[in-house]
Amino acid sequence: MIFMASVCHFPLLFAYGSLLLWTLVAAYALLITTLIVAVLSENRNPLKALGWVMALLLFPVGGAILYFVFGRSMRNVKMISRRNRRRLLNSESHRPLPKLNRELSPENKQRIMLGYSVAEAMVYPSNSIRIFNDGGEMFDSLFADISSARRYINLQFYIIANDKLGQRLADILIERAHSGVKIRIIYDYVGSFGSQTALLFNRLRSNGIEVHSFFRIQFPEKLGRLNWRNHRKAVIIDGNIGYIGGINVAQRYVDGGTFGRWRDMAARITGPGVVALQHNFAIDWKFMGHELLTDEVTEPEDYTSCNGSIDDVMVQIIASGPTNRWGNTHMLFIKAISGAKKRIFIQTPYFLPSEGLLTALQCAALSGVDVRLMLPYKSDSAVLTHASASYVEESLLAGIKVYFYEAGMLHGKLLLVDDDFVTLGSTNFDYRSFEHNFEENIVMYSHEVNNAIAELYKKDMDDCSQIKLSEWNRRPSMRKGRESLCRLLSPIL
Structure with missing residues (x-):
């Protein structure tokens, strides 16, 4: 009797199983179709869009996972509201000259206009620039400037390693923090990932320094952030000295590590252009959910005296990222x-x-x-x-x-x-x-x-x-x- 009852229920179980299977297939097909429509609606480069469409069609599971991690767009996401942007601009003590006071080539005039049009990048004449092509020389200069800081230090790097160089930086920052200097640090979660680096950041935080990752990756809801990284390297000291370049805080940038030599470049800037570095740092800081920074930016009295510097340089600071419309x-x-x-x-x-x-x-x-x-x-x-x-x-x-x-x-x-x-x-x-x-x-x-x-x-x-x-x-x-x-x-x- 039990066997007969089981046989009688088998068609019903089969029907339920088939219904469930087809429901899952339909839901998955709807998901893939939705993703394909999303890819096409973004009007991307045709070759890139075709690549994602083919990946989703040929490898539905893997393609969907890759799209969620690497394929989504942040284009046109606002990093800061118009109101906060106006507040930030109004707080800046230096504004660029309304008219260029020197002769520029037609090509450079167009490049300046392009930088302003796509990145809102102002042009700043009369800066003093020192170029570094050696990490050791740059960090010697940077650490000397940080050690002399009196008001604030805003610092961001893609990589901050817990090695000899990272510990040396931490020692100087902690000493400055104990002297009343306000210090803020932005690091990239992917670039500075690791338990040892976390120990370094905890040490800095325990000494009153604000340390924050630009994007924190959390599984699974924030896994899509993995593809968006803050690769910027910039330092602003007291609003009158700035550093920008490609050099990270890691010992290999000084001694070369396994390569024997690590060749990189950076620039030290003093003069009105420092306001642009501070402006971009403030936008990143606000985008992370913190307060709007209105730190004073003041021109030092004798910014042309740095050894090895070139004076009277016109600069623009161009910030770019996945949120920009134009690239x-x-x-x-x-x-x-x-x-x-x-x-x-x-x-x-x-x-x-x-x-x-x-x-x-x-x-x-x-x-x-x-x-x-x-x-x-x-x-x-x-x-x-x-x-x-x-x-x-x-x-x-x-x-x-x-x-x-x-x-x-x-x-x-x-x-x-x-x-x-x-x-x-x-x-x-x-x-x-x-x-x-x-x-x-x-x-x-x-x-x-x-x-x-x-x-x-x-x-x-x-x-x-x-x-x-x-x-x-x-x-x-x-x-x-x-x-x-x-x-x-x-x-x-």
């Missing part, structure tokens, strides 16, 4: 390269250009502009090394001179055009910096700074080997295959 730094790079007449010098640890940037470089080289691209022979990422190498042949065919830096890790992020435009900062020449990271660059409209950095570039060429097309084409087929495979991943690396 600020990407547009500036295209504009600068497209307007080149004589030379373009590039240093970057990773060369994964957009189609527009690669075309602009090729057009410049084919038009007779001296285009030089310097890459590390071996970078700190094997995948990115292979992906970057996949663009070398296309560059060489157009007449771009490609150099591999062999004296260590080349981590500098530099674009120099002609003899009066140069920018450096946190922006790499890759998709991640242009589309996913929060970045910050200083642009200097100066013959003197341009020439000084050009000389540093030429000295670096002594530690490079120039790549010839005939030699490059003889590399092993297996290596070419790895490069092509890594290139496919370049939009999400």
